[in-house]
Amino acid sequence: MSSKPHDLRPAHAFPLAIRGRGLIRAFYVWACLIWIVGVIVRLTVRDLSPSTLLTAFHYATPTTVLFLLAFLLAATSLLLRAPRQFCSWCLLGMIVAQSAGSHPLGVINPTAQQAGPERTALLWNVCHGRMGWEQVISELKTYDADVYTLIEAGKPTEEMREMWKRGFPEHDVTFLGGEMVLITRGKTGDIEFGELGTRGQYRLVELNDAGSEYKVMLVDIHGRPNYCRRPSLDRLAELLDENQSMPLLIAGDFNTPRESPLFQPVAERAHNAYDAAGIGFQPTWPWPLPLLTLDQVWGNAGIRFSSCETGWSSASDHRPVLVRYQCMNPEP
Numbered sequence: 001m002s003s004k005p006h007d008l009r010p011a012h013a014f015p016l017a018i019r020g021r022g023l024i025r026a027f028y029v030w031a032c033l034i035w036i037v038g039v040i041v042r043l044t045v046r047d048l049s050p051s052t053l054l055t056a057f058h059y060a061t062p063t064t065v066l067f068l069l070a071f072l073l074a075a076t077s078l079l080l081r082a083p084r085q086f087c088s089w090c091l092l093g094m095i096v097a098q099s100a101g102s103h104p105l106g107v108i109n110p111t112a113q114q115a116g117p118e119r120t121a122l123l124w125n126v127c128h129g130r131m132g133w134e135q136v137i138s139e140l141k142t143y144d145a146d147v148y149t150l151i152e153a154g155k156p157t158e159e160m161r162e163m164w165k166r167g168f169p170e171h172d173v174t175f176l177g178g179e180m181v182l183i184t185r186g187k188t189g190d191i192e193f194g195e196l197g198t199r200g201q202y203r204l205v206e207l208n209d210a211g212s213e214y215k216v217m218l219v220d221i222h223g224r225p226n227y228c229r230r231p232s233l234d235r236l237a238e239l240l241d242e243n244q245s246m247p248l249l250i251a252g253d254f255n256t257p258r259e260s261p262l263f264q265p266v267a268e269r270a271h272n273a274y275d276a277a278g279i280g281f282q283p284t285w286p287w288p289l290p291l292l293t294l295d296q297v298w299g300n301a302g303i304r305f306s307s308c309e310t311g312w313s314s315a316s317d318h319r320p321v322l323v324r325y326q327c328m329n330p331e332p
Helices: 012-045 052-060 062-080 083-100 133-143 158-165 229-243 261-267 273-277
Strands: 119-125 145-152 170-175 181-186 187-196 200-209 214-221 247-253 295-298 303-310 321-329
Touching: 012 052, 012 062, 052 321, 062 083, 119 133, 119 247, 119 295, 133 158, 145 214, 145 247, 158 170, 170 187, 170 200, 181 187, 181 200, 181 214, 187 229, 200 229, 214 229, 229 247, 229 261, 247 321, 273 295, 273 321, 295 303, 295 321
Parallel strands: 119 145, 214 247
Antiparallel strands: 119 321, 145 181, 170 181, 187 200, 200 214, 247 295, 303 321
């Protein structure tokens, strides 16, 4: 008689265990493939490819996602009892984390010598007031900014006009169309309306604030991931060339990650506020786990940034961006 102990587990337990391990292995293979393709695209064509599918894949796999996916693959390696792969994925995850945000800085030194008073500007895509306009206004007022540049801020109905004027009685409220609203302590002058490519728009507003004259440009570029942003950003570069005679502050939802090489023409003519004086965690979308820096503030040589930081709010899927800046006035 055999002395070997009997395995009392039910017969169906073995197929279940085998099937579960097979699913884990299949997930591991597919996740590896996604990670490898994501890295190759990010190191080569990025969002410069004529293929809109590759562009969409590039935007869907930012460095934060690649970092998290690497450590998820490391954990999966432990389940598959593969210690070497575990160490490799941990190392790759740390390499991705180290390289995140290593795009070249496009800082332009202002040529003027005299700086005006420091001002604050807040950029925020308020997502059509999805959590209620009262919450939006309440949070905006906590920043006490001199200039508010708002995207997706509602249609110019009489009810909306009264709401904004009631919320900011000491500011000048200007509806610019395209659900863009400018709220400022200064006085607005001429307004220029225009398109950025085929799916983007801008509003260029002249401001007179305590005797200083400068321009503010609001930008909103279409957010579909397979839309080519090159025409929009090339047109923005042309507008920068046309408006170098006075200080120009540019704020908007670019729907393009800051590290995109498509920003190169813009970076040759202006400097990004976060690159110049950024503080804290930069990504602005989507709340509550932001992965991409879509909302950005730029300035030409007539603007000097002293700080740039992003806030946190559940009132929108975008984080607000607050900058402090000075207009560089030419010497008399």
